[in-house]
Amino acid sequence: MSIAAAGEPAPAGARKRPKNRKSQLALAAAEMFCERGYHGVSLDEIATAVGISGPAIYRHFPNKYAMLVHANRQLVEAVRAATDLSGRDDPRARLDELLAVLARLAVEHRRVAGLYQWEWRYLEPEHREEFLAELGTLAARLTAPLRELRPELSGRDAHALVRAALSVFGSLGTHRAAIARGRAEVILRRVAWAMLSEEPATPVLPATGHSEPEPVRGMTARREILLAESIKLFHRHGYHAVGVEDIGRAAGINASSVYRYFPGKADILAAAFYRATERVAETTAAALAGADGDADALERMVRSYVELTFERSALVSVYLAENNNLPEADRHELRKVQRLHVEEWVRLLVRLRSGLAVPEARVLVHAALNLATDLSRLVRSDRRSGMDQHLTRLMLTVLRA
Known part of the structure; x- marks a missing residue:
């Protein structure tokens, strides 16, 4: 209610505040x-x-x-x-x-x-x-x-x-x-x-928030540790809730020492994104290289993506959730890479399903990818639970629906 409405009528032509403001x-x-x-x-x-x-x-x-x-x-x-x-x-x-x-x-x-x-x-x-x-x-x-x-x-x-x-x-x-x-x-x-209409999953263990750390490599061991600990913290608390001090503490070094390896926190996030795109590209290339036709290629891509979401659940989660916090140049570059990855799935799906329009194929691909990342957050990263096989079946059901 406007001030005028509380007492005298509002002057002619006066703007009234919308009731649904x-x-x-x-x-x-x-x-x-x-x-x-x-x-x-x-x-x-x-x-x-x-x-x-x-x-x-x-x-x-x-x-x-x-x-x-x-x-x-x-x-x-x-x-x-x-x-x-x-x-x-x-x-x-x-x-x-x-x-x-x-x-x-x-x-x-x-x-x-x-x-x-x-x-x-x-x-x-x-x-x-x-x-x-x-x-x-x-x-x-x-x-x-x-x-x-x-x-x-x-x-x-x-x-x-x-x-x-x-x-x-x-x-x-x-x-x-x-x-x-x-x-x-x-x-x-x-x-x-x-x-x-799908068959139920085999017994699934509840989520624990645990995911496997990134491997540590030779001369870049300290940088890799910082990156791995940052990914876990970003995944658990969100990018903005994590400070450089938190990252240093998790990696066992002083906050000031973090800057020897990364100019700032945003650069650590960008490094995590580039690491994720590398993993996605590697798994996709490996799946396509050994495929016997398009149908086999699609199944291999699905299995490899599910494996990635289980083995690197924190990395994949950060990759999906923190895009908006990247430096602008990195954000544009990485979004372009993400679109190209989706289009690779779309092209394959359209070849397999000749009557499927490209816009519809994109919706199916995004639904399948989201299913993997969404549901993998609900269970422990333990393939012995059988959830990886169930999730592979669900993704293929989406793409064939």
Whole structure:
């Protein structure tokens, strides 16, 4: 309400503050957080995007963190309201409608899906628990009709398949590949059904946060140790929460000694990204070199990517989550490399599926890659659990859906 509205009528031609200004600010903030990272956005930039002055934001939010919390709640509330189908009796119809709703929401909220994927990491414990509880409620809404349709599934197996389906919907927010809205909804819905129709995984151990360290090599041993410890810290706490002092302490040296090997923290992050691109290029080249035709090449690429996500889970996680914190020159270069890697998958998939359009192939490839990195975070990096084989099968199901 404007000041004039509290007393006398506002003068003719005076601008009225929109009733939904708080929601507008939260949406603008969410889009910018997802595009540039939570720490890469200032309150003044958010205000400018909405067309108000910086100080005017404080009429609605006390600080940027409050905007992050509100943006997450807006996303959660939209999903909660749209998926409340408790009155539907037929489990297949209810599940199909839920998948259709989630596909529509994935497209409508594509620009803010990063809140679900990565930016919620910056929530304080109480708000993080709130967010995860809502995610659990959503999973339960899908799990209940799925178990009615497939009574042979245990609750744990059904939840694992639902988690895979949710990863497919979330994948649309991890890229900006152009595709018609209606077509994207059809593809996401179809792939989600394919996930829910899959066989359950073998028993999976809970996540421990552990990942194998990078190997230490000869003359560059100290640099390699610094890089390996930095990757683990960035993965566990997020780039902005880690200081050079933390990195030095983890590597067993003084903070000042870190600068003998890297000019600054951003350069360590860039080195981690270049290391990740090297690993991806190496595994892809090895997979293609020994392939017997396109079908075999695709299976080999899937297996190699799954192996990489398990063996270097922290590195892959940082590679996906911290892109916005790279120095600008490195960011542009590495994004170009990432696009080229995706296009290699797309070309192979289109050759195998002659009727598949390139935009649709890109959506499938991104969904498959996101599935691997998303689900590998939920389990221990231990291939004896059998999760690697299950995940390979799920990725191939996505690409063939």
